[in-house]
Amino acid sequence: MRRNPKLVPTPGIPTFGTTLRLIREDQDHTRHTAANLHGISSGYLFSIESDAKKPKLETISKMLEGYKVGPLLTRHLHELRAPALLLPTSDKLCQQVRGHDDWIKHLDDLEERRTLAAYVDPFWNILACNETWLAALPGIEETHSIARWLFSAIAKEVFVQWEREAAHNVAYDKAMLGLFRHSAQARELIAHLQSRPDYRRLWAASIDVNYGRHTDDLLHHRDPATGTLTSYRLSIAPMDESGTVHLVTAIAKPYSGPPFTPR
Numbered sequence: 001m002r003r004n005p006k007l008v009p010t011p012g013i014p015t016f017g018t019t020l021r022l023i024r025e026d027q028d029h030t031r032h033t034a035a036n037l038h039g040i041s042s043g044y045l046f047s048i049e050s051d052a053k054k055p056k057l058e059t060i061s062k063m064l065e066g067y068k069v070g071p072l073l074t075r076h077l078h079e080l081r082a083p084a085l086l087l088p089t090s091d092k093l094c095q096q097v098r099g100h101d102d103w104i105k106h107l108d109d110l111e112e113r114r115t116l117a118a119y120v121d122p123f124w125n126i127l128a129c130n131e132t133w134l135a136a137l138p139g140i141e142e143t144h145s146i147a148r149w150l151f152s153a154i155a156k157e158v159f160v161q162w163e164r165e166a167a168h169n170v171a172y173d174k175a176m177l178g179l180f181r182h183s184a185q186a187r188e189l190i191a192h193l194q195s196r197p198d199y200r201r202l203w204a205a206s207i208d209v210n211y212g213r214h215t216d217d218l219l220h221h222r223d224p225a226t227g228t229l230t231s232y233r234l235s236i237a238p239m240d241e242s243g244t245v246h247l248v249t250a251i252a253k254p255y256s257g258p259p260f261t262p263r
Contacts, residue, residue, distance in 0.1 A: 011194035011203045013186055014178040016080040017051035022207050023067050024049070037066040054081065072175075076209045080178045087183035087244055090125050097127040097245060104128065106247075116232070116250035119239065122176045123147060123185045124169075127245065136250070138224065147173060147189060151196050160220035160229065160260045168210065170202045175209040212236060219250065220257030229255040 009022055024034045031049075035042040039062065047053040055063070060081065064074055088096070097103055097119045110117040111130040118129035124146040126133075134141055137158065140149045149155055150169055156162045173193075177186050193199045218231045232250040239245040 009204055009207075011190055011200060013181045013190060014076075014080060014174060015051050015181075016054070016077060017049045019073075019077060019080060019178075019207075020063070021049040023069060023073065026207050027067060034066075038063045072209050072211065073207070075211070076175055076178055079175075080181075084182045085179050087122065087180040087185060089184050090121065090127070093121050093125075093245060094127045103239065103247075110249060114252075116248075118248050120146070120246050120248055121185060121244060122180060122246075123173070123189055125185060133250075136221065136223075145189075145192075148192050151193060151199055154224065157224040158222055160222055160257045165219070166198065167202050167206070168213070170199065171206065171208045171210045172212070174203075175211050178209075218253065218256060220255070222260050229257070229260060231256045 009018075012018075024031070029037065031042050031045055035045045038045070038059075040059070044053070048055050060077065064077065069077070103119065107117050107119075107128060107130045111132055114132055116130070116133045116136050118133045119127040121127060126140065126144040126146065137146070137149060137155075139152060139154050140146070143149050147169060150159075150166055159165045173189065177189065180186055213234055213236065215233055215235060217234075219234055221230045221232055222228070223230070231253045233253055235247075235249045235251070237247045237249075239247055
């Protein structure tokens with residue numbers, strides 16, 4: 001628990017400096033003790049954390065080693081130091097997907113097999129999907145955004161492990177917000193979710209980031225209309241070299257999750 005409630009982070013587009021400050025605070029270092037740990041001055045550390053100065057790569061390596069930062073946060077910090085990646089607008093990405101007849105036909109083929117399928121951008125905005133996908137996520141057509149839908153009341157009835165799924169999503173959002181921080185999608189995501197109590201709580205609860213989901217990490221689902229429980233194996237495949245469009249499929253498996261407890 002953080003000792004100063006004023007320092008609890010609130011949702012926003014990450015920067016290199018603010019992320020480094022959160023790592024320091026998470027480890028209960030003062031700026032003075034952290035500066036000594038890294039062999040730099042407190043003033044220089046302050047200028048880094050306030051994004052006034054960009055440290056050299058060797059300085060970053062020394063700081064990451066001092067904080068014993070894991071590989072995912074290390075990747076995140078290096079991405080924040082580098083120029084942001086460009087991400088076309090959602091409209092342009094939708095046009096790109098719908099302009100590929102083979103991609104749309106693949107959605108239809110998966111629909112015939114009753115396989116959930118959708119094309120999404122890095123923020124999990126839905127660019128195109130099949131009817132089975134829509135049926136499994138009631139109300140998703142109102143936002144066409146999985147990240148936003150996840151923090152709706154219906155999502156808590158659909159996802160058996162909603163808290164776990166929501167926390168995983170917030171950690172993923174942090175990584176994508178850093179990677180595509182100048183995009184319209186980044187600004188839209190924060191504008192819609194930064195005031196949601198659950199989103200704020202989970203954002204403040206951890207400094208972790210993640211970049212995807214292992215195929216063995218099953219998603220446990222409940223049909224709110226019938227109460228039927230199903231586990232899904234997710235597959236996420238990039239459709240272009242830029243990594244701006246992904247195909248997400250969900251293969252139904254016999255239910256193997258915990259008992260459903262209404263929230």
